Amino acid sequence: MGMKILNSYRLSDFYEYVDETLDIYSKTIKVKMLKNINISDYTSSKGLKKLPKATKNAIVSSIACTNNILTEEEKKDLGIFVGTSLSYVEHGLQFMSPAYESSPRLVSPLMFPNTVLNSISGWISIVLGSKSINTTINTGQNSGIDALKVALEFLHSKAINKALVVVTEEIAKSVVESDLLSSNYYMEDTFALLLTLDNDDEQNFNYEIEEIYSKYVTKDKFLQHIMVIDEDFPDEEKNAIYGFWKEDIVRNADYYFVNDINMLSCTSINQFFHCIQDNKYDNIIISENNKSGMFSYLKVRKNVRKVKNE
């Protein structure tokens, strides 16, 4: 049974970018930074203004994705799953800067929690009032897809009946440095997806995530897997594959695309959003890899029952 997408929210659909450049190791990196958001426009919760950008963006996206959809009571049982990769490096730098400037006796105890890897999912649960499962997944570039996979499995186990998956990245000099300057062009964003397995209302969603694959495996094995999926695409349907590979292996997909802007773990989720917003494909494969030998994909299917009734 697939996960139905009850609601989705992409921060960059509502907030503008600012173009900036970062000079690192004699290299100039272009970055599209999201404008800073005034979090008090979204919540009256205290102590949020000085949170790191990735955390604030995740909170705002979570509120926007769940408000008017879930009751306060439903939010208590909501599972929170965050995918993120290198933002923690910047949060560590912000915390440690007073230690380098003068003394570790002057580091801020208020900023220390930001350095703990689960602080983003923790803050979301505090602001939304979720008392259920709460985790942050960090598997590099694959973090977004892996967070979806963990959510899917907890939904299947019936530990929760709704999941909020949030994928967020903050781009800063320290982040690009730890990404080994792997791209000349980075972009920030944050995504939120409200998901369920419940099938009460067949009209209430456009797409469902049918399958999620994530493995430490050789690239050849992974591409063989993709080729099989590609071959199985029905001819009469419109199919899209987002991939990272250059090999000519995709034959049946109507649309195969790659992206040259690095959004870290948001990269693949961004492509996923493009596809579901376009709303013109019946089958979508979104794949990703994290350079540690971990490969993943999402297999997404249009809600055929809804289409039939339209």
Place this chain on the structure above:
Amino acid sequence: MKRNKVVVTGLGVVSSIGENVFEFWRNCLDGKVGTNKIEKEGIEILNATQGGQIKNFKSTYPGLGRSCQLLIAGLDEAIADSNLNLSEIDRILIGTTMGETTIDYTLKNTFFGIENPSTFLRQNQLNNLVGDALKALKIEDVETCLFCNACSGGNYALISGFESIRNGLADVIIVCGVDSFSTIAYYGFSRLNAIASEYCRPFDENRDGMLVAEGVGCLVLESEKHAKAKNQKIYAEIIGYGMSSDAFHINVPHPEGSGIELAIKKALDYANLLPEQIDYISAHGTGTIANDKIESKILENIFGNEVPISSIKSMIGHSMGAASSIEAIVCCLSIVHGKVPPTANNLKKDPECNINCVPNIYQDKEIVYAMNNSYAFAGSNASVIFKKYLGESYGDENTK
């Protein structure tokens, strides 16, 4: 729906009181204290001087990050202990608090504009903590995940592994918790005035804090069917869990302990047990005044004050993401050997901690059901219940 029974068939541990399960357990029963004076390149020692570093640990993989090195050692022992072929492993799931602590070195260079070695920078990519360990151990074709759930990270990985086997998604999963000694954590907890002046004394009237530590714990989980087919030795079964969030404060526990109470009650409900059936509780027991007071209150309310309780953090300090995995190992060994490990450094009972804290030396006791509790930053709580493996076949009575 038929659910698989989940059993523990292999263990691996590296801690400041033992770099393998045998040594760890022997010292654990004796109440040996492994915490000592902190020594680390680039660290400035503040008022608190003690920590739980594993000073004799030497990895045969010198180019990797320390968390990765610890993870390799723990995995290696657990795999050997369970006599697994590498191709049998379906998943390796890992919990952590800080991940790889290489940023303790790179951030200073970043701050001063000094170029960092790329070998260090790639260790900041936490996927390499997992990927490098798998590559070193020649493990391929497995699903992996890094659960960042701070001090309950190990339990989160274990629960995910438990559900995956129970629901038939996998037969063999290794679940781990790992963290290396973090300078950031040391400075952070110091500024929160949460670090003990000398010893970690959970539930003692004179306790004054926790001690930042490091370590790894790994448990091999198998479906009973898979384990029996191989005639595996079985340490224990896993029969239930509860997870909750305080939804209260990022680093202060809920004053009424409502989140930890919820996690415990969910676990009992899942396992279909009454509180009085629990024979041993491995407490979170950090040694901070606030945690131990709230945890004791909840444990007393639910279990009364007879069930033996201990915190091994008194011996090894708080090994962060490794803590709940190592404590899960303690639950398994307690069940197998019929011994309750002690809480070391426990000299004076705190009247505000009205629980049966086992002080300083182990106690003999037959343990059928053991509970492992872990609580974390951001109010992330997880309780797991282990059962003595009796070999009998059961089905629906232990399903939710």
